Amino acid sequence: MYTAVKPLSKYLQFKSVHIYDGVFTLHSKCTVAFLLACTFLLSSKQYFGEPIQCVSDFSNMDFVHSYCWTLGTYIMNYEEPLLQLSGHIVEKNYRETINRSLEMNLLYIAENTTPLLNVPKDRKYLRYYQWVVLVLLLESFVFYLPAFLWKTWEGGRLKHLCLDFHSNVGKQSEDQMSKLVHYFTSNYKETHFRYFSFYIFCEILNFVIGVVNMLLLNIFLDDFWSQYVEALKAIPSYNWNEWTRMTSRVFPKIAKCEVIRFGASGSPNVYDNLCLLPLNILNEKIFAFLWLWFMLMTLLAGLKLLYRVVILFHRGLRFQLVYAKARNMTKSELESALCNFSYGDWFVLMRVSNNISPEIFQKLLNQLNAARHGKLDKV
Structure with a gap:
């Protein structure tokens, strides 16, 4: 597994001259490295197997796997039940009974559902998993954009001013010090104002990317953030049943798929298949971490902008x-x-x-x- 992500180690190596501050480095470099690592791992079949595995009475299983992967599997779409009676929350054991019933009914429509459960609306098709790797890869490019822009606009100025102090001693270092003193006693106000403006623009871009990224992911994963708040609440109490129930709504590990084949007379024959989605075991952990990481990065980027405003005035x-x-x-x-x-x-x-x-x-x-x-x- 280390072999798959080994090329990223050079990307995270510390440079002799730092052109980014700590928050910028976390936002652009560490986030990009993590997103690329997740992309490599999800693309490596030798570590996690095939992305979909189905059981079917159909003779051509390769066709079934390709069909279900391409057209999408589904679970039953239930509304979250309002577990409340006469203004009082139902007891914990009754809640867990209903939760188990709901979890089983993600695949099947039960006629004898409890009256507290809403009737299932429709099938919920799962097609996002076809795009997870591409979305993570695209996010890595977007998060790297501010670092790329700043590296281009910075133009090696800090390296020119500071690098010789790391490599030279004695008279050469004294000559570099004289050049540095001459530089700061010269009039470069307009140049330094542009330098500062470009850096602030990149910091604003970091904040905007963080906010827009969370909003788009929420749409991509069908109200992902609001559901994962409840899932993450279960981790401190080690309530893994609740964690599994909540994450299965976004990243189910088992789903259904119907393959329709037309007979000689034109009548459709429906083959009901049960499919495993092994990668969702990894996806639920990846996006749980990303949920916290993106929130942290957006908060730090916002605080950094507030700090800049205070310093400016x-x-x-x-x-x-x-x-x-x-x-x-x-x-x-x-x-x-x-x-x-x-x-x-x-x-x-x-x-x-x-x-x-x-x-x-x-x-x-x-x-x-x-x-x-x-x-x-x-x-």
């Missing part, structure tokens, strides 16, 4: 963030080093600080202060 907080990294440096000296810094300049400086050692960053601030000695305009 709070100059004092920006100063304090740099001051927290400025060791043995007074506020007046730091104000001198950062005089006339715009928000874009500050953003690039903080990105540089994340890619060099604290000692080198301290030396950079000291040399900026020396280069701007006597210019005490505040940030």
Whole structure:
């Protein structure tokens, strides 16, 4: 199994220069790696077998498997029963009895149904499993889009500014420090503003992708999220019967399939088949994790945007963030080093600080202060 996902290990390797922050990395790189790993596993028959296996009286079983996979299997579509009597919730044992009855009736219409159960409406055809691998693959491309755009727009700027500090020592490192000081004392405000704007656009895109992805998956899996809330509630209490019942509505492991064959006189012969869907054992776990992961990523992306707004309009907080990294440096000296810094300049400086050692960053601030000695305009 490791062989199938081994190519992703290079994708997750840490680079010497980080052009993404932690939230960006989780959203674009870790999510993409997980989606691709799930795609590889679901596509590997040697690990989980055939995606569908049917039992039938029909002689040509290959035809039955292809027919049921192509045209879709089905279960019976029941409404969720309102288990309530005279304003009081029924007892737990009675609820479990009804739940078992409902679970069995996902395949068969029972005439003697309990009056608390709604009458089954119709067949619920399962055709989504044909698209699961393609959807996961498409999601991986969509989640990678912000990282791809930022890598293109970033243009290797941080690598040009910071990489030599990782590979050079002595005089070469001093020359690179001089270039870095000259860079931050030059007027690149417009360039840095575009640099910051592109990064913010990618962070907004991360948030939008997270929200739209959950909405589309909810449509793709027929009200998936609302049903999985109840399923996930059963995990902390180890109520696996409830977990199985709820997940079987979205990812049933067994379903029915009717193959219709016309006789010599044109009369239809219906072959009733029972089909196993082994991959749904994996699908229910994958999408349960994705449900939590997408919620977390969307929340973190939203909080990151809120953080950006606060930083953008709070100059004092920006100063304090740099001051927290400025060791043995007074506020007046730091104000001198950062005089006339715009928000874009500050953003690039903080990105540089994340890619060099604290000692080198301290030396950079000291040399900026020396280069701007006597210019005490505040940030």
